[in-house]
Amino acid sequence: GQQLNQSPQSMFIQEGEDVSMNCTSSSIFNTWLWYKQEPGEGPVLLIALYKAGELTSNGRLTAQFGITRKDSFLNISASIPSDVGIYFCAGPPTGANNLFFGTGTRLTVIP
């Protein structure tokens, strides 16, 4: 079945550091979404990407839709303790109606 692989699986960083994570697929995607989920809460939509090569920012977050349409990247600049959570990529492969979610990247920020 469809699988979205995210790396790294987990990250431990110092407050103030920049963070990079990525999501790769074996299938072409037309849309990439990035969500953040805090413990005990539902995922929150951070950024939506709709075109190959698109680069979109939301505050300290920047995400890119890979040129091959099989990957996407999320960067967080100057991390703060409230950035802690699990970051999921998601998207519908071409021809699919529903979202597939990635395996998640767990981020820990050390004050």
Added chain:
Amino acid sequence: DAMVIQNPRYQVTQFGKPVTLSCSQTLNHNVMYWYQQKSSQAPKLLFHYYDKDFNNEADTPDNFQSRRPNTSFCFLDIRSPGLGDAAMYLCATSNIAYEQYFGPGTRLTVT
């Protein structure tokens, strides 16, 4: 603020005792989804409604049913909960191509 609301946030039920989880939305979105999420794994889609059209995922157990009496409300019924059904249940809605907005979730415990 427009939002997705889930009640209750925490539900405890006994093995085999039917339970209903509820979701309401003020976003006026035409699609509503139910996901199951276990211990930091990616959310797993159970089913979704496009307006009143019900769409069941092929691997969703028959034990799980859903009702959508109107645009705003959607219910998840678990007819005979087993220990393996203990999880976080997430409701989501969407209107624009795949951008899904999640509620805070209901954590179900089965004793």
